[in-house]
Amino acid sequence: MSKKQSRAATDVKTNSSDTISTAPAKPAVPGRTVGFVIMSVLTVFVAVFMQVQSRNLGNTDTSAAYTEELEGFRSDLWYLPDDELLGFVAIPAGSFTMGSNPALDRMAYENERWSRTQRQGQPLLPLYYIAKFETTRAQFAAFVADSGIAQQAIANSESLPGDLPVTQVNWPDALAYTRWLDEQLRASSDTPAELKAFLESGARVTLPNEAEWEKAARGEDGRVFPWGSLPNTNMANIASDRPLPVGSIECDECAYGLSDMSGNVWELTRSVLKDYPFSDEIDRDNLNAEQLYVMRGGSYSDQANNARAAVRGAVDPGVRNDTIGFRVVITQ
Amino acid sequence: MASTATRESQTPITLGHFKVSLALSAALLSLSFVPRVQENATLQLSFWGAIFSLLVWQGWLLLEAHKRGESFGFTVLLRPQHYVQAMVQCSVYVYWGFFWRPVYDHAWLILAQILFAYAFDMLLSWSRRRNYTLGFGPVPIIFSINLFLWFRDDWFYLQFLMLALGFLGKEYVRWNREGRNVHIFNPSAFALGLFSVILISTGTTGLTWGQEIASTLTLAPNIYTYLFLVGLIVMYFFSITLVAGMAAITLLGFSALYSATTGVPYFLDSEIPAAVFLGLHLLITDPSTSPRTPMGKLLFGILYGLGVFGLYTLLGMLGAPTFYDKLLCVPLLNLSVIAIDNTVRSINSDSLTNVWKQSWFGGRGNLAHMGIWIVVFIAMSALGKMDGRHTGDSVPFWEQACAEGRSNSCARVEQLYATYCNDNAGWACNELGAFYREGQYTDANEQMALTYFSQACELKFQAGCVNLLDDTSVTRSEPKELDLRLMLREGGLNLMQLPSGELYARACEHNWAFACDRSGSFL
Numbered sequence: 091m092s093k094k095q096s097r098a099a100t101d102v103k104t105n106s107s108d109t110i111s112t113a114p115a116k117p118a119v120p121g122r123t124v125g126f127v128i129m130s131v132l133t134v135f136v137a138v139f140m141q142v143q144s145r146n147l148g149n150t151d152t153s154a155a156y157t158e159e160l161e162g163f164r165s166d167l168w169y170l171p172d173d174e175l176l177g178f179v180a181i182p183a184g185s186f187t188m189g190s191n192p193a194l195d196r197m198a199y200e201n202e203r204w205s206r207t208q209r210q211g212q213p214l215l216p217l218y219y220i221a222k223f224e225t226t227r228a229q230f231a232a233f234v235a236d237s238g239i240a241q242q243a244i245a246n247s248e249s250l251p252g253d254l255p256v257t258q259v260n261w262p263d264a265l266a267y268t269r270w271l272d273e274q275l276r277a278s279s280d281t282p283a284e285l286k287a288f289l290e291s292g293a294r295v296t297l298p299n300e301a302e303w304e305k306a307a308r309g310e311d312g313r314v315f316p317w318g319s320l321p322n323t324n325m326a327n328i329a330s331d332r333p334l335p336v337g338s339i340e341c342d343e344c345a346y347g348l349s350d351m352s353g354n355v356w357e358l359t360r361s362v363l364k365d366y367p368f369s370d371e372i373d374r375d376n377l378n379a380e381q382l383y384v385m386r387g388g389s390y391s392d393q394a395n396n397a398r399a400a401v402r403g404a405v406d407p408g409v410r411n412d413t414i415g416f417r418v419v420i421t422q
Numbered sequence: 423m424a425s426t427a428t429r430e431s432q433t434p435i436t437l438g439h440f441k442v443s444l445a446l447s448a449a450l451l452s453l454s455f456v457p458r459v460q461e462n463a464t465l466q467l468s469f470w471g472a473i474f475s476l477l478v479w480q481g482w483l484l485l486e487a488h489k490r491g492e493s494f495g496f497t498v499l500l501r502p503q504h505y506v507q508a509m510v511q512c513s514v515y516v517y518w519g520f521f522w523r524p525v526y527d528h529a530w531l532i533l534a535q536i537l538f539a540y541a542f543d544m545l546l547s548w549s550r551r552r553n554y555t556l557g558f559g560p561v562p563i564i565f566s567i568n569l570f571l572w573f574r575d576d577w578f579y580l581q582f583l584m585l586a587l588g589f590l591g592k593e594y595v596r597w598n599r600e601g602r603n604v605h606i607f608n609p610s611a612f613a614l615g616l617f618s619v620i621l622i623s624t625g626t627t628g629l630t631w632g633q634e635i636a637s638t639l640t641l642a643p644n645i646y647t648y649l650f651l652v653g654l655i656v657m658y659f660f661s662i663t664l665v666a667g668m669a670a671i672t673l674l675g676f677s678a679l680y681s682a683t684t685g686v687p688y689f690l691d692s693e694i695p696a697a698v699f700l701g702l703h704l705l706i707t708d709p710s711t712s713p714r715t716p717m718g719k720l721l722f723g724i725l726y727g728l729g730v731f732g733l734y735t736l737l738g739m740l741g742a743p744t745f746y747d748k749l750l751c752v753p754l755l756n757l758s759v760i761a762i763d764n765t766v767r768s769i770n771s772d773s774l775t776n777v778w779k780q781s782w783f784g785g786r787g788n789l790a791h792m793g794i795w796i797v798v799f800i801a802m803s804a805l806g807k808m809d810g811r812h813t814g815d816s817v818p819f820w821e822q823a824c825a826e827g828r829s830n831s832c833a834r835v836e837q838l839y840a841t842y843c844n845d846n847a848g849w850a851c852n853e854l855g856a857f858y859r860e861g862q863y864t865d866a867n868e869q870m871a872l873t874y875f876s877q878a879c880e881l882k883f884q885a886g887c888v889n890l891l892d893d894t895s896v897t898r899s900e901p902k903e904l905d906l907r908l909m910l911r912e913g914g915l916n917l918m919q920l921p922s923g924e925l926y927a928r929a930c931e932h933n934w935a936f937a938c939d940r941s942g943s944f945l
Contacts, residue, residue, distance in 0.1 A: 122596070140624040
């Protein structure tokens with residue numbers, strides 16, 4: 091102890107006559123027990139706090155899930171549409187007209203041509219089921235809450251309606267949703283028997299390929315738009331500034347009665363962009379190329395030319411933005 | 423007492439030396455407004471929380487001191503082992519940060535920690551009713567901690583807590599050694615060791631930059647040579663050559679033995695990981711927490727080498743990050759110091775206990791030890807065991823070793839894939855996915871496989887996308903240029919601008935057979 095400190099550390103005490111003695115005395119140095127206890131408590135606190143952090147890190151974000159009822163959707167079945175086939179529509183087996191004939195469709199792009207010698211093709215497709223609506227935010231949120239995957243698609247926008255089409259999903263996110271829905275439909279006792287039988291016959295839930303999507307959009311008669319061959323801005327959410335809740339625009343004239351096959355959001359497919367004729371074979375010959383994946387239908391921000399049933403948009407598999415979503419199929 | 427109270431109430435409270443601690447708090451407050459801190463709300467709140475705690479403590483101490491009529495001051499003591507160590511550590515930051523910019527971004531936060539450390543240490547001394555020994559003591563502690571572990575901005579309050587525990591440990595965890603009451607643990611190693619245990623046991627390493635710190639030291643070219651040279655300064659001034667040198671020699675020896683036995687390197691990409699090399703120069707060499715006799719220092723160094731060697735495997739087996747190896751064994755070694763000293767004393771042979779000391783080297787034992795260490799380092803460098811390319815840098819080498827079933831090599835392959843995948847090399851993500859889908863070398867896990875295939879696909883690695891579509895087989899393809907640029911960075915070069923021909927030539931040197939054909943086409 092320094093001299094200065096010794097001088098300063100004076101013990102003040104009171105004697106019987108209330109006089110004050112200020113005789114210098116060595117101050118009592120506190121024991122180490124209190125400090126050691128504080129240190130130990132601090133250590134335990136840090137350990138417990140980090141254990142809690144650990145749980146938070148490992149937890150799936152269930153706060154993203156919608157909990158309220160949505161009219162027309164079943165909250166007990168992952169917000170799938172409330173109808174006999176949970177929003178799936180059967181597309182019967184058969185051929186259809188794929189690609190564009192510039193003589194009939196002046197807005198056709200070159201990549202919609204079937205081959206050098208043929209403007210359009212006639213692929214034959216087996217029976218499959220396609221969702222009537224684009225996948226919604228509520229549906230995707232149910233998947234996120236259950237799996238913890240792709241949380242960014244619904245992060246920071248909890249206030250948005252659950253029946254808006256989900257966006258900010260990339261191609262692997264969309265495929266992950268379809269795999270998850272496949273598992274749920276197979277496991278649930280509420281899955282309609284027709285769908286369950288189809289799944290058990292070897293079918294699976296996935297993204298549509300280009301042909302499946304196009305047939306569902308334009309039917310078998312080769313129409314340019316889902317409702318016919320002339321543009322009609324009342325039949326699709328195009329040239330606007332935001333997406334609408336799925337099914338907002340009724341379209342009884344549309345092929346198979348599907349909604350939003352034109353406009354609202356681009357819909358991802360499982361097909362790589364390559365020249366026609368269409369083939370559903372997985373391309374393993376160009377693995378070193380940076381392939382783009384086809385998206386269909388145009389979005390709310392597009393004009394009518396990009397909302398035709400034969401238009402082939404394409405995107406990097408990692409891209410997420412506000413104009414791209416998807417719908418699902420059950421197919422062999 | 424009433425009159426005493428009257429006297430006290432009449433005496434105005436004066437700040438005295440508390441002005442210094444207040445100034446430190448004010449400086450910390452001003453740092454909380456620099457853009458680096460303001461960019462993260464939690465970080466700024468962490469600063470304010472630390473300042474608030476310091477102010478409350480100061481207020482309480484001030485009132486107590488006033489009540490008791492005490493005052494506290496300073497004893498200025500500038501110890502070379504503090505400022506020389508701090509200068510060496512600072513030079514490491516400057517060199518490393520030149521090649522890994524987050525270090526420079528972290529500079530404001532290091533400065534803040536130094537201010538906090540001084541204030542905390544000062545108040546702790548005054549709480550113990552003694553003058554504060556003002557010197558450079560806190561600086562090497564802060565530098566040392568930050569060379570190995572720092573918390574991310576969102577959890578930076580834990581960094582202040584870690585420092586606080588380090589200083590509390592220095593003050594309150596003590597023993598009598600050779601008749602003196604001294605702290606048991608190296609303060610930085612105590613804080614690092616304690617937090618390492620907590621981080622491992624709670625699985626929260628992700629809250630820190632620990633993994634990145636351990637792996638980015640090698641981004642600085644010739645980092646081993648650099649650490650060796652600055653280490654010589656510390657060795658010269660503080661006679662720690664026996665500790666650091668023996669630790670390095672032990673690690674090199676056991677690595678060589680393992681390699682000769684199994685045919686694969688023990689550590690993934692070096693004979694001694696760069697962060698361990700740093701640790702044995704700057705973390706275990708605190709004279710007050712290590713043995714004082716030459717033979718004791720020698721044993722201390724050997725035990726550190728053995729500790730790191732063993733912990734590396736142990737942590738790997740537990741699935742914990744292996745970079746903790748160099749941190750965990752220091753507190754254990756500090757605890758064993760008295761036992762080491764007693765063991766040395768029990769050796770009833772003056773000639774043996776003094777073999778490293780005076781007689782053989784004409785009273786210049788440390789210089790002789792340094793000479794041996796320099797020779798060892800030069801020899802290891804000449805053999806390519808330090809800077810330069812290392813066998814374990816080659817992914818194909820480990821893949822081949824895994825296929826041949828060599829010791830631990832499949833786990834290393836998995837570790838390499840995970841590291842490179844984390845660096846956004848799509849090829850590595852796809853290979854990792856394949857690893858889990860095939861289940862040939864590890865337990866099959868389709869969910870994990872899909873996660874990594876998704877990552878590969880997002881990175882535009884087409885085989886990953888194909889593997890997402892077809893779950894009945896595994897599709898592979900060769901690494902793309904970008905993958906090679908990310909995976910061939912050993913030695914620390916930024917390969918992003920490297921011409922393609924040189925990149926493929928480099929890949930060919932690393933046993934990528936396809937790259938050998940391709941490098942020829944660029945000639």
